[in-house]
Amino acid sequence: MSDHLLIIEDNAQNFYMMRFLLEKNGFSIIGAENGRQGVDEALRLKPRAILLDIQLPEMDGYAVAEELKRHPELSDVPIIAVTSYAMTGDRERILAAGATGYIEKPIDPETFVDQIRKYIH
Numbered sequence: 768m769s770d771h772l773l774i775i776e777d778n779a780q781n782f783y784m785m786r787f788l789l790e791k792n793g794f795s796i797i798g799a800e801n802g803r804q805g806v807d808e809a810l811r812l813k814p815r816a817i818l819l820d821i822q823l824p825e826m827d828g829y830a831v832a833e834e835l836k837r838h839p840e841l842s843d844v845p846i847i848a849v850t851s852y853a854m855t856g857d858r859e860r861i862l863a864a865g866a867t868g869y870i871e872k873p874i875d876p877e878t879f880v881d882q883i884r885k886y887i888h
Contacts, residue, residue, distance in 0.1 A: 771795045772883075773814040775805030775831060776849070777823050784874065785818060785849065792880045802826025806834050809841055816887050821850040821861060829864040836865035845886040849874065 772789060776782040777800050786796045797812060799805035802823045809817055817835065821828030828848060835841050845867040850857070858869045868886045870879070 769795075769812050769814055771797045771812055771814045772816050772818060773797050773799065773805065773808055773812060774818045775799045775802065775808075775823065775828075776818070776820045777801060778820070781820070781849075781872065781874075784876070785879070788874075788876055788879050789883065800824075802828070802831040805831055809835055809844070810838060813840060814844060816845045816847060816883065818847050818849050818883070819866065821848060821852045821857075828866075829861060832861060832865035847883065847886050 772794050774782055774785055774796060782798055789796055797808060797814065799808045803825045819828050819831060832846050835846060846865060847868040847870060848861040848866040849870045849872060851872040853871045861869060870882055
């Protein structure tokens with residue numbers, strides 16, 4: 768497993784903010800702009816954790832989480848949904864699809880890195 772975190776996010780501003788905060792705190796970041804690219808990068812890199820948007824082109828976050836969990840080599844990699852999907856049942860649905868955790872957007876720059884650290888072993 769690498770020391771990289773993989774961020775699967777199609778919104779450039781959200782990606783920039785997460786990358787800035789995490790790199791400022793010593794993490795190495797790799798990005799993917801859509802679900803298919805994210806799955807491919809996860810299989811190639813075996814990242815330390817995956818931050819996953821739900822509303823993505825090509826494959827949504829639910830399909831990405833389900834696909835990632837089908838690969839035994841990624842079974843120990845935490846998948847953290849970082850999403851604006853905050854309606855009743857959204858959290859439970861992404862957790863059922865295979866996510867380990869759930870963080871609502873907009874992210875709080877003061878707490879975001881600590882939230883991510885909770886999921887990394």
